[in-house]
Amino acid sequence: MKRALNFNAGPAALPESALAKAEKEMMNYQGSGMAVMELSHRSKEFEEINERTKNLLRNLLTIPDEYEILFLQGGASLQFSMVPMNLLEEGSIASYVLTGTWSEKALKEAQKVGNAVIAASSKNANYRFIPSSSEIDIPAESSYLHITTNNTIYGTQWHSIPENLPVSLVADMSSDILSRPLNLSAYGLIYAGAQKNLGPSGVTVVIIHKDLLNRSRPGLPSMLDYRVHADSQSLYNTPPTLSIYFLMLVLQWAEELGGVKQLEQLNKQKAALLYDAVDSSGGFYTGHAEEKSRSLMNVTFTLNNEDLTSAFLHEAEESGFIGLAGHRSVGGCRASIYNAVPLENVEKLSDFMNVFRSKN
Known part of the structure; x- marks a missing residue:
């Protein structure tokens, strides 16, 4: 079969070997007599998929033990709200660097939750560049600084991130996670929709330092509270099982590639x-x-x-x-x-x- 030369911005191309393996296992995963999307998320087979996927990601990105890995739903767009709901402490400020459409949307959602301000922006230049660290002004009352590491619409990317910050660094890495090595210790929280570099749409990866889990506001709805998902190993409710399975296949492909x-x-x-x-x-x-x-x-x-x-x-x-x-x-x-x-x-x-x- 002739395959398209796929340069879509997302959902995007998947490794052919991962697609072939999924096709082979489609009707009968690991001798279960069921497809992955038919498995109970409480079954031994799916719990193994869930754990294997987390371990693969932890090894590939060298994620320290003090970080939790969560598999959530709602795309990066839901994280625009969950981040301030969980990390924006009472009386503090959320700081955002604007480098494109998605960081604008993240700021807009944060402003619905609390006090969120622009710490730097390249909007006046139609987002042709990434602001330098010296251009970033972080108010003293800030809880975190938010950046979007790669900007799909404008074709820009952070090649060096702000370091030695007085606040936690939060990053939307939806379009460049797993594309290069990371120093995870520089970040408090990373989130990424899977549909560009990690797999199909439907699952969102959140990597959060355990210290930040204690910041969540009291009374948050359970589905919007990082602590709930961390305590339940991302199995608080029915997860996107097929998307997590494909994420596992893509991570296996990345590991085999080197x-x-x-x-x-x-x-x-x-x-x-x-x-x-x-x-x-x-x-x-x-x-x-x-x-x-x-x-x-x-x-x-x-x-x-x-x-x-x-x-x-x-x-x-x-x-x-x-x-x-x-x-x-x-x-x-x-x-x-x-x-x-x-x-x-x-x-x-x-x-x-x-x-x-x-x-x-």
């Missing part, structure tokens, strides 16, 4: 191919992000006019490339090259860009 350092190397190779096609085009393609802030996950670029853009996208689709249209906030084109996008597919896109330029 881990996060190998993924980082491949991601750098893929990004270099496309940025070279942009930079060597003599202005035919123009990158949206400033060079020092360029994302390794989402390569955004424009062409000289709408007619050329339409022709590019039309010819690309006819050649098998999917998901290359840019977001309306930026226009132009966007190639999302998450972990599971094969290097050979990116090579084909780079060749296509060069050929299209030479013809036009």
